[in-house]
Amino acid sequence: MLVKVCGATTAEEVRAVAGAGADLVGLWHxxxxxxxxxxxxxxxxxxxxxxTTGRLRSVLVTFGSDPSALARTATAVGTDWIQLHGYQPPAVVRALRAELPGRTRVVKVLHVRDGACPEAGLIGAYERAGTDLFLLDAVTTDGRVGSTGHTLDDRTVTALADRTTRSFLLAGGLRHANRDRFGATLAHPGFLGIDVDSAVRGDAGLLDGARTADLVHAWKAS
Known part of the structure; x- marks a missing residue:
């Protein structure tokens, strides 16, 4: 099971989440x-x-939709994954995959609003275009995406996951105390791990090693 901590802005945060046992760090650009x-x-x-941590893989998290620009950036900085947050069409995934054959993993976010996913009908197209895995995340009623703190329903997650042939990460209001709400998700054969942000931030708003360690321990417990 992977734990991705998103939104690092300092080297200290990167080292803190690595020391706390996270596997991936999301870097926004x-x-x-x-x-x-x-x-x-x-x-x-x-x-x-x-x-330099020897354990963290970096994830370029972006709303960008220019495949060539994204490929140049990923290659220049050496990020391991690209996470397409927003509503980029399958054609962007296809072009990006062509620019980065067999190297960087491409993650497409599927957004869920009031129990419905607007990209659900495109899942097959995203897979054929070269998406390596999906990330399922909640959208607020007013349309805000990413780091909203809103939580998805367990049944909604698994129903959407059943429509894919790829592995998936779960995001959206995950905390160390709400793992038990996702029993079906945890048991799903496609479940790969979780993505967190606000739940592991300290009082100053920075990613916190102790809070990350608590969450990692809770979610990776057998």
Whole structure:
């Protein structure tokens, strides 16, 4: 089971979540107005910091939709995964996969709002285009996506996961205390791990090692 901690902005945060047992660190780039959006320089520096930990893989998290630009960025900074957050069409995945054959893993977010996923009908197209795995996340009623703190229903997650042939990560309001709400998700053969942000931040708003360790322990417990 993988734990991805999203939204690092400092080297200290990267080291803290690595020491707490996380497996992936999300680095935002091309997220206009995002609280953790990084310049290209900072993205490269933190991806390099992740490599020095010896355990963390870095994930470029973006709303971007220019495949060539994304491929150049991923190659230049050496991120391991690209997470397409937002509503990029399958054609973007196909073009990105062609630019990065067999290297960077491509993650497509599937957004769920009021129990419905607007991209559900495109899942097969995303898979044929070269999506390696999906991330299931909640959208607020007013349309906000990413780091909303809203939680998905266990049955909604598994019903959507049943429509894919790829593995998936779960996001959306996950905390150390609500693992038991996702029994069916945890048992699903496609379940790969979780993605968290706000639940592991300290009072200053930075990613916190102790809170990350508590969450990792709770979710990775057998």
């Amino acid at each position: 091309g997220v206009p107005g995002g609280h953790a959006d990084l310049s290209a320089g900072r993205l490269a520096a933190l991806a390099a910091e992740a490599r």
